[in-house]
Amino acid sequence: MTIIGWLQAIAFFAVVLALTKPLGLYMMRVFGGERTLLSPVLVPVERAIYRLSGVREDEEMSWFVYALCVLAFSLISLVYLYVLLRTQQRLPFNPQHFGNFAPDLAWNTAVSFTTNTNWQFYSGESTMSYLSQMAGPAWHNFVSAAAGIAIAMAVIRGVVRTSAKTLGNFWVDLTRCCLYVLLPISVVVGLFFVWQGVPQNFNAYREVTTVTGVTQTITGGPMASQEVIKELGTNGGGFVNANSASPNENPNPLTDFIELILIFSLGAGLTYTYGRMAGDTRQGWAIFAAMSLLFFAGFAAAYAAEAAGNPLVHRLGVLGANLEGKEVRFGAAASALFATVTTDTSCGAVNAMHDSFTALGGLVPLVNMQLGEIVFGGVGSGLYGMIVFVVLTVFIAGLMVGRTPELLGKKIERREVQFAILAILVTPILVLVPTAIASVTPAGLATLNNAGPHGFSEILYAFSSTNANNGSAFAGLGPNLFYNVATGINMLFGRFAVIVPVLALAGALAGKRAVAQNVGTFTTNSGIFVALLLGTILIVGALTFLPADALGPIVEHLLVLQGKTF
């Protein structure tokens, strides 16, 4: 490790920290329906969208109706993308004349983008038309991210409203998020990306003869407009197979830095929104602090492992950091940083191949996803995932001191804890059970790229990633019918089996009265609370996943030290 490597992470974190309050305030104004700088331009557009979609702006929804809207919209957007991919051959903007997707791959891809996972079993540059890219995945990047943020806003309202029956209006939250938050940032930063070298065109691929006479096909496409929303919405589905490792998507260290900031900024801002709406910004900063500690711990571990390098390669007489599956312009530090950030959140974009990380370096993204991506998290999903852990923590703390647990003056009772536990249990069940099945069936073992413990890690990573709606991969694992279907189902449950109980929890909380705090109240804005919250997250995660992780990366690390290969 070097000081400069650490400075990158610290500079990155400083920018995110500086953006947290202004972005959080801005989002609070936007979702509160207040006027903002962009209102003169965007209010007419917003009104037009409501009129054309048949949305009544002033209608408030119960948690049940809100959840129903989320499910209905997700279903329609899933069917839409499936049809688009199955018919792209005959549609315009297809200069490479790509054929239609096969049914199982179209299903997998449609689920992948509907759930904000963006798991890529397809290679964009060799299978997907420009129309499919921009009206499919890129559009999904906007709306699935906006849906996540909308749900987070509904959950925040549930926590802070008292004796209320409603959580807001899904369509209004969705529209405002797209128009006022995602679109303006995408336009500005997208053009910045073009300036830095990210292509933005509709040209057919161009055959060139290189300096030494080799024929090379240079790809094109509307990449910059997709790249920016891919990071901002923590989506992560790349225009090309190599994702943000490709110099087309991510041409230099500055674009890399900006991409990292895009990934974290909205999730970080939402913690401030939460604190502000709760009437006590320290509530938000407490969550921010817990998240920050987990971020730095992850980066330190990943960077140390990648900078130390692969002992088996060192034995061949070449020393230095692990550069297999990494780009020269990023090196060990920026690659470790990206891997940490992309799995702290549900982004899943990669600027290096996680499959080729050292055993312990690859363990970091795996653990991040297994903890539920609650470090700033997927836009929206990170905050509501963290609030679930907050509910669990106050419950445990209440049991320890023998008082009825409270959150912001509201009693946490059986119903709330049941919904919270339900949401937390989804992860282990959906990761461990399919991993076990895949590990002992021929179909599950058929498309592994690595043998030995690393092969097991590929399977474990795939189900951890799809369940957590991350989308990054130990990409050696190839698609087949089994994985297309299994990971597809996994992504669906990973998203909606969490969203529904979380909205139910929010609905239950909204209906409660708040009682005044007294000296016996366990506060949720103190250092002690942050420590308890971290303890809860780590204990739940470790109890659940340590045995499985031991069989994969940890065993591999020990065997590599002994000089074993597979």
Place this chain on the structure above:
Amino acid sequence: MLKELGTSVRFTIVSVVLLGLLYPLAMTGLAHLLFPRQADGSFVTRDGRVVGSAIVGQLWTSPRYFHGRPSAAGKNGYDPTSTGGTNLGPSSKKLIDATRAAIADLKRQNPDATLPIPMDLVTSSASGIDPDISPEAAYYQAPRVAKARGLALAAVNALIARSVRGRTFGILGEPRVNVLKLNLALDALRS
């Protein structure tokens, strides 16, 4: 549920037109207005002929040119329509064998090299089209290139020193040399 489904269909149509079509089309227009060269793919021309893209690495095999990194993109490497890495894990026998072979190749091609073998020249990149090598990797190859061209080693080393791009703002990323630009500068050196 029917009402929610109806709204979903209508919202999908409206938002696809706005975010899926108008947004990327407007961005393409603006991009070509402001940064036409980058928007098209940063093509590099020599004597009026396009010889590649500045941001996409290409395959070099001649001893007269600096070589890039091993590539897993496509059958022969450096295929932008098939980007990606080897995805071999740290304990993979294939990886260790491939690295051993890359080291042997490198030593055979550079008999006069005196510097330690740079890690980036024996490991495959993530994209398979990495346009850069480390400055160490360029200096390592300098004796071979100088000999093949009949140039003084000092002249080649000076060219490398001029071609190194440092970290952005002194902290971001790693120092690097763009192989295509270095090789074009090398050709220009002679004439």
